[in-house]
Amino acid sequence: MSDQTTPRKKIVLVGASGTLGRAVLTALRERGHEVVTASRKDADIALDITDPASVAELYRQVGRVDAVASAAGTVPWKRLGELAAEDVRDGFEGKVLSQVELVRQGLSSVAENGSFTLITGILAREPIRTGAVASLANGAVESFVRAAAIELPREQRINAVSPTVFEESLDAYGDFFPGFDPVPVRRAAAAYVRSIEGHQTGQIYRVE
Amino acid sequence: MSDQTTPRKKIVLVGASGTLGRAVLTALRERGHEVVTASRKDADIALDITDPASVAELYRQVGRVDAVASAAGTVPWKRLGELAAEDVRDGFEGKVLSQVELVRQGLSSVAENGSFTLITGILAREPIRTGAVASLANGAVESFVRAAAIELPREQRINAVSPTVFEESLDAYGDFFPGFDPVPVRRAAAAYVRSIEGHQTGQIYRVE
Numbered sequence: 001m002s003d004q005t006t007p008r009k010k011i012v013l014v015g016a017s018g019t020l021g022r023a024v025l026t027a028l029r030e031r032g033h034e035v036v037t038a039s040r041k042d043a044d045i046a047l048d049i050t051d052p053a054s055v056a057e058l059y060r061q062v063g064r065v066d067a068v069a070s071a072a073g074t075v076p077w078k079r080l081g082e083l084a085a086e087d088v089r090d091g092f093e094g095k096v097l098s099q100v101e102l103v104r105q106g107l108s109s110v111a112e113n114g115s116f117t118l119i120t121g122i123l124a125r126e127p128i129r130t131g132a133v134a135s136l137a138n139g140a141v142e143s144f145v146r147a148a149a150i151e152l153p154r155e156q157r158i159n160a161v162s163p164t165v166f167e168e169s170l171d172a173y174g175d176f177f178p179g180f181d182p183v184p185v186r187r188a189a190a191a192y193v194r195s196i197e198g199h200q201t202g203q204i205y206r207v208e
Numbered sequence: 209m210s211d212q213t214t215p216r217k218k219i220v221l222v223g224a225s226g227t228l229g230r231a232v233l234t235a236l237r238e239r240g241h242e243v244v245t246a247s248r249k250d251a252d253i254a255l256d257i258t259d260p261a262s263v264a265e266l267y268r269q270v271g272r273v274d275a276v277a278s279a280a281g282t283v284p285w286k287r288l289g290e291l292a293a294e295d296v297r298d299g300f301e302g303k304v305l306s307q308v309e310l311v312r313q314g315l316s317s318v319a320e321n322g323s324f325t326l327i328t329g330i331l332a333r334e335p336i337r338t339g340a341v342a343s344l345a346n347g348a349v350e351s352f353v354r355a356a357a358i359e360l361p362r363e364q365r366i367n368a369v370s371p372t373v374f375e376e377s378l379d380a381y382g383d384f385f386p387g388f389d390p391v392p393v394r395r396a397a398a399a400y401v402r403s404i405e406g407h408q409t410g411q412i413y414r415v416e
Contacts, residue, residue, distance in 0.1 A: 079359060080315075080355075081361060085309060088312075092348075096300070097297065097300075104296075123351070123355065127354050127355035127357070128355075129358060134355075135355035136352040137348070139347040139351025140344045140345070140351070141347075143343040144340060144347065146343060147331065147335035147340040151289070152288065
């Protein structure tokens with residue numbers, strides 16, 4: 001191939017401090033990209049993704065970027081019979097609207113041919129108990145990604161990374177995923193590289 | 209088979225006045241069931257599905273039921289670049305949280321072996337322009353249905369009906385679905401019968 005060198009991209013990584021976010025940060029820097037991190041704490045830019053004004057401030061500070069990668073999202077974990085309506089709203093605000101805002105407000109900041117990569121997860125298709133809101137949120141984001149892909153301006157692209165439980169998270173969450181085959185988090189990080197450097201759009205990259 | 213007669217069930221049908229709701233009402237009455245309709249207007253019980261207090265009042269009035277069937281849900285239709293955060297919230301409240309509330313608040317009203325049947329739609333998997341919020345909402349409800357199925361008490365069941373565009377709606381919406389193969393609305397109504405009288409749970413009945 002004549003064009004083997006990937007051009008260095010400027011990438012905003014949201015949620016760089018978690019297990020997945022750290023792995024994505026490492027993978028993107030190893031690929032030579034300039035990564036600006038945005039998180040509630042310990043990041044280049046302070047960001048509360050559930051606050052649209054904070055998202056607006058992120059884009060004001062960061063300027064034009066080639067890619068936005070999200071590894072952030074929080075949902076409540078409760079049994080169905082214990083869920084309050086407010087829990088369902090919290091999950092929507094914490095993982096769905098927050099990521100939709102990154103896209104909606106990022107339309108004018110992301111370069112031509114630039115990309116958005118959002119995070120979902122296996123619970124969209126394989127439920128576990130206490131995970132109803134997580135499932136709901138993941139399913140919402142995956143369908144949104146497919147839909148946004150056919151409406152993005154200036155050949156922008158959008159994909160989602162939808163991993164199963166990570167080997168690195170088994171101590172904390174393993175009991176919730178009996179018999180699920182865990183993956184090393186670097187495989188999920190590689191899916192972000194694939195989304196950002198590749199040319200597909202509207203894809204849900206299942207890492208399982 | 210020794211048990212060919214379907215026992216008459218008491219069913220709450222939410223959203224009985226639309227194209228789909230009327231067809232479901234007809235199908236369920238033809239099967240001999242007692243159907244209590246609940247809608248914003250022209251129904252046995254007045255219901256605003258976006259108001260949790262109204263949902264609570266519905267269940268207080270209707271008492272014990274064998275099935276809850278929802279054919280109701282509204283979402284905004286706008287191009288991605290014109291969506292406001294409030295539009296995304298409106299779609300969540302209008303089609304996702306509303307139907308989750310029917311389940312959440314209905315857990316104690318639905319009989320043992322009773323069922324919930326929710327409405328989604330083909331945009332969960334096949335997007336059209338202006339449909340990003342509809343896609344998001346449908347994807348959310350489908351993943352919620354799969355998740356709730358493994359947590360419902362007393363052998364209650366839950367399924368979703370996910371139809372493509374109806375032949376009866378082509379005049380109004382046909383231009384949004386170029387080349388989509390429309391189905392007669394009675395096929396979607398039959399999927400409600402299948403969900404209510406059958407024994408499956410966690411299923412997404414695609415009618416396309």
